[in-house]
Amino acid sequence: MARIEDNFRQQLTAFADGELEPAQSLELLHYLCDHPEVLAILREQQQLRFAASRAVLNATPSLPPELRQKVESIVAQQPANVSSAASPWWSPGRTAGIAAAILLAACAFWVGKHFTQTADGTESALNQTSDPALVRVSLRDAVVRVHVDCSRFPSKHSAEFPRELSPLAESIRRDLKLDNPYPNLSSAGFKFAGAGPCAEPLENTAHLLYVPIDPGQRDTLSIFVQAFTGQVDWEKDTVVTLSAPDSPHPVLAWRSDQVVYFLVGNDLNSAQKAKASATWF
Amino acid sequence: MEEKEFQRLALNELPAVFRLAYHLAAKRHEVDDLVQETYLHALKASATFQLADHGMRPWLFKILRNVINEHYGKQQREAKLAVNAHEPVADDGQPGISEVPSLAEVNWDQVDERLKHAIDELPLNLKTVFLLSAVEGLRYREIAEVIGAPVGTVMSRLFRAREMLSVRLATLAGEQGLVRREEVSNDEMKPRT
Numbered sequence: 001m002a003r004i005e006d007n008f009r010q011q012l013t014a015f016a017d018g019e020l021e022p023a024q025s026l027e028l029l030h031y032l033c034d035h036p037e038v039l040a041i042l043r044e045q046q047q048l049r050f051a052a053s054r055a056v057l058n059a060t061p062s063l064p065p066e067l068r069q070k071v072e073s074i075v076a077q078q079p080a081n082v083s084s085a086a087s088p089w090w091s092p093g094r095t096a097g098i099a100a101a102i103l104l105a106a107c108a109f110w111v112g113k114h115f116t117q118t119a120d121g122t123e124s125a126l127n128q129t130s131d132p133a134l135v136r137v138s139l140r141d142a143v144v145r146v147h148v149d150c151s152r153f154p155s156k157h158s159a160e161f162p163r164e165l166s167p168l169a170e171s172i173r174r175d176l177k178l179d180n181p182y183p184n185l186s187s188a189g190f191k192f193a194g195a196g197p198c199a200e201p202l203e204n205t206a207h208l209l210y211v212p213i214d215p216g217q218r219d220t221l222s223i224f225v226q227a228f229t230g231q232v233d234w235e236k237d238t239v240v241t242l243s244a245p246d247s248p249h250p251v252l253a254w255r256s257d258q259v260v261y262f263l264v265g266n267d268l269n270s271a272q273k274a275k276a277s278a279t280w281f
Numbered sequence: 282m283e284e285k286e287f288q289r290l291a292l293n294e295l296p297a298v299f300r301l302a303y304h305l306a307a308k309r310h311e312v313d314d315l316v317q318e319t320y321l322h323a324l325k326a327s328a329t330f331q332l333a334d335h336g337m338r339p340w341l342f343k344i345l346r347n348v349i350n351e352h353y354g355k356q357q358r359e360a361k362l363a364v365n366a367h368e369p370v371a372d373d374g375q376p377g378i379s380e381v382p383s384l385a386e387v388n389w390d391q392v393d394e395r396l397k398h399a400i401d402e403l404p405l406n407l408k409t410v411f412l413l414s415a416v417e418g419l420r421y422r423e424i425a426e427v428i429g430a431p432v433g434t435v436m437s438r439l440f441r442a443r444e445m446l447s448v449r450l451a452t453l454a455g456e457q458g459l460v461r462r463e464e465v466s467n468d469e470m471k472p473r474t
Contacts, residue, residue, distance in 0.1 A: 010440040017414065019421045019436075048443060048450070049415045052400060055393040056304060056416045063299045067313050071295055074320045075288045148418045216286060218336035219293070248296055267296075 012038070016045050050145045057144075057248060139232075139262065140242040142202050143224045144249045147264040150196065150207055151220040157194025157209050164197060165206050168227055171258040176280060182208045183223065183278035189213055190221050190274060198224070210274070219266040221274050228260045237281040254279060287327060290337045291320065297417060298341050304412055305349055305405065315352060319345045339423045346409065346427055399449040403442055410435055411442040 014020050015028050032039050150157070161169040161181045169181035176183055182192050190210035198205040205226040212219065232255060234240045242251040242262070250271040252263045263278060265271030295316075302315040322344045323330075330340055400408060406428075413419045413427060414435075421439075425432045 006440070009444075010436055013440050013443060014421070014436055017421070017439075044447070045443060048446060051393070051396055052411070052446065053415045055397040056300075056400060056412065058393055059397045060300045060303055063296050064313070067299065067316060068295060070313070070317055071320050072292060074317060074324060075291050077324065151418070216290065216332065217293075218290075218338065248300065267293075 009041070012042055013045060016042055016049070050141070053145060053148065054141050060248070062245070139202075139253075140251050143222070143251060143262045143264050144243075146198055146202060146207060146224070147220075147222040147249060151209060151222065154193040154209055154211055154220070157196040157207070159194055161195050162197040162206050165204065168204075168206060168225060168259065171227070171256070172225055175256045175259055183274075185210050185221065185274050185277045186213065188221075188270065188273035188277045189217070190270075193220075202226070219270065221266070221270065222262075222264045223274075223278060224262040224264070226260050228255050228258050232260055237279075239275060239279065254281075287330075290332070291323060291341070294336075294338050294341050295320075297338055298345055301342060301412060301417065302345055302349075304400075304416075305345075305409060307353065311352070315345065315348055318348045318352070322348060338417070339419060339427050342413065342417070342419075343427045343429070395453050396446070396450065399446050399453075402449075403445060407438050407442040407445070410438040411446075414439055 011020065011024065011028065015025060020028065032042065172181040173179065178184065180192075182195065185191070189212055191213050193209045193211045195209070196207050198207050202224065205224050208223040208225065210221040210223070232253070234253070234255065236255050236257060239252055239254045242253055243249065248266070250265050250268045252271055252275050254261050261278065263271060263275055265274060298319055299312070299316050302312050302319070303309075306312045306315055319341060323341060326344070330337070400411065403411060409428060410424055413424045414421075419427070421432050421435045424435045428435070
């Protein structure tokens with residue numbers, strides 16, 4: 001076991017959550033570059049968070065229809081006299097930590113690279129396993145986790161498709177028959193917020209983040225794209241549902257000859273609408 | 282804000298409110314009551330609601346937390362915290378130097394049930410901030426608003442929650458074999474001819 005000051009570990013946790021001030025993040029990032037043992041702790045913290053979220057979501061039953069009905073009747077009881085200072089949750093006011101988020105993204109990317117390349121010589125479990133069912137579950141969990149985490153930081157996504165994945169962008173353009181390497185989801189109520197590369201275990205994957213056109217809406221939507229290399233066993237041009245019916249984050253997926261697409265939403269209705277806009281078949 | 286818009290936003294958050302209530306309630310049959318009470322309070326307080334830059338979810342979570350506090354009563358809640366706490370911790374105590382439990386050998390694909398159990402065993406104040414962060418994706422300042430405490434307290438509680446979960450998992454990994462199995466032996470890794 002390593003012995004580390006609790007104060008520093010607290011900072012490490014905040015860094016993993018993208019909550020440190022930019023200057024502190026930069027300082028920590030430099031430190032991490034020289035201290036792989038601390039980087040390993042950071043990675044374990046991220047895995048713990050990922051696994052905890054998955055465990056809780058899997059253990060949550062679906063919302064009972066009777067409860068929904070009761071709450072609907074409660075909400076409909078009387079007029080709501082609500083004042084509004086409406087501004088979208090991704091507005092500039094929210095982005096006080098832009099620099100920190102960018103640093104976190106850079107670090108996450110770097111951490112992913114570092115571990116892919118040097119840590120105990122292992123590759124991502126997603127690439128190692130040959131069982132398609134395991135791949136599906138791992139991918140589903142990974143995209144949900146990244147969707148939940150990265151949707152909080154739309155500003156860290158670039159308007160440009162990740163340069164290192166430009167061949168993938170070309171394949172997407174061909175699939176969609178569009179100039180842009182991302183689907184147009186405006187008819188489903190979403191606009192493209194940006195794209196970003198993902199770290200392990202979604203290396204070589206681009207995260208396309210969409211935010212609601214309606215500023216009163218909060219829920220985001222994500223599409224993850226990766227080159228098709230036989231990692232999934234479903235037929236092309238067929239939509240498969242990877243999530244459980246009562247999952248809080250529905251995951252729909254499909255593939256073309258060269259690209260695998262994962263669509264993650266916060267409710268099935270909007271995910272289905274977005275899927276209709278994002279698919280070409 | 283239009284009445285219908287308020288209703289729509291409130292109902293959009295119902296699955297999240299239900300999820301948090303489900304994991305914070307002491308008993309399953311109390312969940313529905315907690316959720317309904319939350320929405321009753323929300324409706325009463327609707328005039329004070331301002332749609333800010335992070336939507337309605339944190340506001341509803343804050344109401345839910347108050348409902349839970351009222352529901353269980355302060356004394357009972359404190360007793361529950363004391364019973365639940367594996368280690369007595371103070372929010373603003375001075376952190377020291379401690380051993381970092383290694384999770385390097387944990388097989389993350391096999392920990393769901395045990396990890397969920399470990400989360401359930403967290404003291405309520407730690408469990409609340411952990412769920413708000415790890416599951417609901419709230420930022421620290423949003424969590425601070427929900428629990429009515431400074432951001433520093435949020436950081437401290439999150440740290441302690443993860444610390445307790447790490448210790449629990451590391452122990453379980455040793456006791457119950459939740460370790461990564463060796464996929465192949467060294468010999469098998471040699472190129473085949």
